[in-house]
Amino acid sequence: MIRLRSSLSLGFQLPSLHxxxxxxxxxxxxxxxxxxxxxxxxxRDYHTLSNAxxxxxxxxDPPQWDSVTDGHLGKLLIPRASGSENNTLVQNYISSVxxxxxxxxxxxxxxxxxxxxxxxxxNLIYTYDPDAARRIILAAxxxxxxxxxxxxxxxxxxxxxxxxxxxxxxxxxxxxPLLKNRKERIRTGHGLLRDEFDEEEIAGTxxxxxxxxxxxxxxxxxxxxxxxxxxxxxxxxxxxxxxxxHPLQLQKRRFAPEPTVLDTVDHLVLLDLLGNxxxxxxxxxxxxxxLHTEMASVDGRLRRESLVEVEDGExxxxxxxxxxxxxxxxxxxxxxxxxxxxxxxxxxxxxVWHTLGDDATVLSLPALRRWDRILRIFTCExxxxxxxxxxxxxxxxxxxxxxxxxxxxxxxxxTEL
Ligand SMILES: *[C@@H]1O[C@H](CO)[C@@H](O)[C@H](O)[C@H]1NC(C)=O
Ligand SMILES: [Zn+2]
Numbered sequence: 165m166i167r168l169r170s171s172l173s174l175g176f177q178l179p180s181l182h183x184x185x186x187x188x189x190x191x192x193x194x195x196x197x198x199x200x201x202x203x204x205x206x207x208r209d210y211h212t213l214s215n216a217x218x219x220x221x222x223x224x225d226p227p228q229w230d231s232v233t234d235g236h237l238g239k240l241l242i243p244r245a246s247g248s249e250n251n252t253l254v255q256n257y258i259s260s261v262x263x264x265x266x267x268x269x270x271x272x273x274x275x276x277x278x279x280x281x282x283x284x285x286x287n288l289i290y291t292y293d294p295d296a297a298r299r300i301i302l303a304a305x306x307x308x309x310x311x312x313x314x315x316x317x318x319x320x321x322x323x324x325x326x327x328x329x330x331x332x333x334x335x336x337x338x339x340x341p342l343l344k345n346r347k348e349r350i351r352t353g354h355g356l357l358r359d360e361f362d363e364e365e366i367a368g369t370x371x372x373x374x375x376x377x378x379x380x381x382x383x384x385x386x387x388x389x390x391x392x393x394x395x396x397x398x399x400x401x402x403x404x405x406x407x408x409x410h411p412l413q414l415q416k417r418r419f420a421p422e423p424t425v426l427d428t429v430d431h432l433v434l435l436d437l438l439g440n441x442x443x444x445x446x447x448x449x450x451x452x453x454x455l456h457t458e459m460a461s462v463d464g465r466l467r468r469e470s471l472v473e474v475e476d477g478e479x480x481x482x483x484x485x486x487x488x489x490x491x492x493x494x495x496x497x498x499x500x501x502x503x504x505x506x507x508x509x510x511x512x513x514x515x516v517w518h519t520l521g522d523d524a525t526v527l528s529l530p531a532l533r534r535w536d537r538i539l540r541i542f543t544c545e546x547x548x549x550x551x552x553x554x555x556x557x558x559x560x561x562x563x564x565x566x567x568x569x570x571x572x573x574x575x576x577x578x579t580e581l
Pocket of ligand 2: 380518
């Protein structure tokens with residue numbers, strides 16, 4: 165699905181090598197971490213939480229599943245190549261989860277030409293607050309790679325990318341009560357206001373979860389046989405101009421030539437190839453080195469506070485080495501249009517990559533829970549969300565009060581899967 169793009173930071177472009185990524189084939193140059201550099205590139209606030217608040221957030225949402233196939237993940241672990249009936253079933257399942265949570269849904273169906281003929285693709289886009297001026301996008305692809313023959317066509321893609329999609333569903337469930345309560349505080353004039361922290365202003369950035377269809381190549385990974393959904397969406401958004409009444413327009417910022425939907429994206433965080441025991445995450449872009457450092461710091465704090473289970477040899481998941489070059493994936497058409505990217509992808513790829521071995525057996529429950537918590541705390545800090553000041557007396561988390569009747573179970577009963 166993915167190949168390595170090699171380039172050196174001297175501005176010198178290696179002749180296109182068409183390297184299929186092979187684990188350790190890291191030609192990109194390594195740059196030592198320099199926090200001073202990172203501050204230069206930081207363009208937005210980030211609201212680091214206290215350890216006490218992190219603990220409160222984590223403990224407000226105990227794990228509700230005891231096996232990797234419980235809950236959402238179990239619904240996603242089927243062959244689901246683009247254009248297949250199973251792909252539609254998975255779309256419907258994802259949709260039911262977000263509709264139950266009350267998020268805004270947008271689907272972008274389109275027909276694409278592939279080496280095996282025309283295929284119908286659909287990207288799924290969920291936004292907590294569609295009226296917000298800006299957003300952070302968290303994204304993953306929900307299709308699995310197509311193979312022509314049995315048994316290869318039973319490929320599940322557990323890490324690629326069923327597990328990342330499940331993490332995003334868990335994230336949405338976790339954030340919804342926090343976001344709702346903040347919205348209610350702001351609506352009733354009780355938004356928190358202290359020092360530099362103005363909740364109403366911070367809420368101008370919302371979260372959007374994008375699930376891409378058609379990430380996988382049908383034959384060999386090329387510019388035209390890969391990332392069908394991402395290419396379609398980046399192009400669509402680059403041609404979608406903001407209404408004059410859009411809050412970004414009202415801020416009278418200058419855009420050239422006219423602001424599009426892409427201008428409302430502060431960062432795109434793309435998850436891929438996660439959920440097995442081992443992860444190693446590098447930063448690929450100077451502009452988001454600081455954001456990578458923030459995510460690494462979340463993991464470090466969770467570990468030090470014993471709020472995640474660390475498996476043998478898995479202490480460090482985030483490298484302080486900077487890799488320039490990058491790995492081909494759904495972010496590319498957005499990167500090329502100037503969107504800031506954080507690419508959270510295991511490097512080297514899991515050893516089972518694109519084999520039948522990438523099924524439920526390669527997933528690790530402690531690793532999945534650790535990723536869930538990293539993403540929850542990271543997103544809370546990004547969005548300026550803290551534990552609710554009145555969480556014991558409001559409706560926050562009441563759906564969690566009976567762990568056996570979580571949103572997971574509620575949505576499963578509503579779907580065809
Ligand atoms: C659809 O998913 C089921 C499992 O629910 C699987 O047995 C079947 O092979 C899949 N169909 C295709 C065409 O991949
Ligand atoms: Zn893949």
